[in-house]
Amino acid sequence: MEVIFFNLFVNATFSLLVGLGLVLACTHYMRVNCGPWKLFLLSLPFVKVIYDFSKGVPRSSILLNNIDPYAVPPGVQTFSLGVGVNNFIPQLKALFTIHDYDGTQYGVSVGDYVVYWLARNVSPQFPLYIVYAILAVGLVLLVRRAYLGMQFELQRIGDRKESVLLETKQLFLRNVDIYISKSFSGTPFTGGVLNPYICIPRDAYESLSPAELQAVIAHELGHVQQFDLLITMAICALGDIFWFVPGYRWLCRKLERMREIIADQRAVHAGATPEVLASALIKLREIAMLGEGGMIFYAPFLREQSLLKIRIESLLGLPDEQPPRWMWKNLWSRLLITFWLVGAVLSSNLGGNHQTYNPYAHGSVHIFSQDS
Structure with missing residues (x-):
């Protein structure tokens, strides 16, 4: 079981990289502007990690057939690299395979190579120790996040009893209470x-004008409408589990920034004046710099000065961005490109687990199955 986890953890890195590479290439070539569509596309690498992880290890894998790739005779290992189309879905494949003399094929992944290399050069138990360490660190991060969240929520509940209700807005089936806090300082937040x-x-x-206050409220309502808090918590929890995957934290921060910009766009669409919202951002930044900068667990209004610059430039129309290509401007071709990209991200494989022709092995071993 532990080596299966190790295999999946190692291959999760390549799942994220291949998904991220395909998405970045598409969004860059199509010149996709910052908005809900780009936010969805940049979320696909997370889906790729979960999708590949949940598929488990195929029974034709050398890991489940106890085949040491470093002990097989020369000429039986192959590496194939190619780009093609399968069932109208473009795919990128980079696969390792071992061929038996009777024609049986065994799939090899980067995770398998790492498992057997560590067993040969360090210790057969070393991959197990790494799995335990990964799970232990992930558990600590999850517990820490839950503890800080509960601590913050208890503080907020106590503050809510002494707060002043400003107004209540209705969004579909939910009522949003907007209140003035006596305990918290700095930037507004939603939860x-x-x-x-x-x-x-x-x-x-007290620092914002009435128009600026309404612009800030419209921004926060944009977070509420899109369930940004729920999405943020899910991505952060996955980030705690896959904390070791390079690029995961960077992508989380990028998506978080995009959600702030999209919330600004929604505020403007709701009637807020871009110049007024930009003025409010500057004032809130000044307040945050004067304060102590306490922890904000829920959907922060802003965090970094560079993000403030990006948001103001976006509001004032200063970025000189190239317009999207005509294929992306057309709705039908955009839907088709998105369909292709989703399929390509989920089906492409960069040195990961893959099913091969093996008449004696069918299916996959999943980490939650009874026979694994």
């Missing part, structure tokens, strides 16, 4: 999924 709220610290409320 709650079924019972969402918007907390506006008193210093922010």
